[in-house]
Amino acid sequence: MSSTISRRSGRSGPAVPAQSSPPSAPRWGGRARRANSRSLRDMPLMIAMLLPCFGLLSVFVLVPLGLGVKLSFFSWDGVAARMTPAGVSNYVRIWLDPRFVASLGRTAIWAVMHLVLAVGGALLLATLINEIGWRRVRTVFRSLAFLPNVLALSVVGVVWAQIYNPSIGLLNSGLQRIGLGHLGHAWLGEDHLALFSVGVASAWQGFGFYLVLFLAGMQTIDPTLYEAAMIDGATGWQRFGHVTLPGLYNTMSLVLVLAFSNALKGFGTVWSMTQGGPSNATELAAVYVWRSAFQSGRIGLAAAAGLTIAVLTIIGVTLLTRWRDRVAEER
Structure with missing residues (x-):
């Protein structure tokens, strides 16, 4: 029997059990030292x-x-x-150079195009492939979609340059056969179309990588969520908006950061297709750096421009990451 202590204050009261002494604290110090x-x-x-x-x-x-x-x-x-x-004169000169400022503007347009076409196309195609019930068929489509990503940029440039050929190109020939020949253009020879045309080729080359990431993210979504949504009568678009997109939050953040950093490079495809022409219509910031260094012989100016692009990329990725964290906190 446990011992009891009786407290009496003129009248007899209930017995209060005696409190046992606290157990000795574990010796964490020795374990930490080891x-x-x-x-x-x-x-x-x-x-x-x-x-x-x-x-x-x-x-x-x-x-x-x-x-x-x-x-x-x-x-x-x-x-x-x-x-x-030269001190900081190279940095001052590039910001006073209209060509460099214009190349930054085209690079921003290029980045938006890459995010919309490559990331958006990859997400849409990944959703369609994920809906295929047969695993082997899904694997075949995934492999075919990833194939452009393993091609060299020079190969992609040559292939798409032939597709855009105004005389024998597949695009103009196809429009001619279906009775829309009046829509044909010199896609790489017109200032207002060249940047968009090269951007489509670049997005086609890069979207397969993002598609694989999206498909991997979709495999982590609980299938019971889709089953519950179907039982509740949700349409395909509703399942996509309320189940797929929230489940791809972390994957989407990674893809956006990768796509943004990749889009700011954009040298290989442009150089293999147009070399910055016509009339500098496709001269991105990376092309400006190459021309300044190896065509104009202004190594210091090219180094300053390259470091400026790197700093702008870091700032853009940082802002994108903070936006992602803020959205995560709101969720």
Whole structure:
């Protein structure tokens, strides 16, 4: 029997059980010290395993980045033995250059086109493929959709340049056969159509990668949610808006960041199809950097322009990430 303590204040009261002493606190200090000592013993091994990765990162990223920053403060043509210090004049010159400002505007339009065509097309096609019940058929469609992504940019440029050929191109020939020949154009030769035409080719080349990511994200959505929506009488669009899109939130965030950063590059497709023409109508910021460095011999100016594009990309990705976090908090 447990001992009791009787408290009496003139009158007899109920017995109050005696409180037992609190148990002794676990000795976490010793365990933490052992974990720290084990970490210190493993530190040389971790450093040895990270050294090759850090070495490659330094050789291919950090050192070139440092040289690029250095070049941006000098005036150099790439041939002279000496580089002339220029201070921040290269950064001032690019912002006073109408060609650079116009190339940034075209790059912004290019990025919006890439997000709408590549990401939007990938999401739509992924939804349609995911609705296919037969796994083998779904695998075939997924492989065919991913095929353009494994093609080299030069190959994509040559193929689409032939499609857009005004004389023998597939697009104009197809319009002619269905009685819409009056809609045919010199798609890569007209200023107001060239950027859009090249953007379509770039979106076709890149959408397969985003499609695979969307399909992977759709596999993580609970099928019972679709079953419940169908029982409630939800249409296909309602299931897409209330089940698929919320379930793809994390995947959508990743795809948008990747697509935005990829869109700001956009050099390979443009150069293989139009080389920035006609009349600089497709000269993106990346094409401006290449021309400044290797055609005009203004290495310092090109370095300043390239670093400016990199900073703008970082700012854009940061804003996109903060918007994603704010939306997540509101949910």
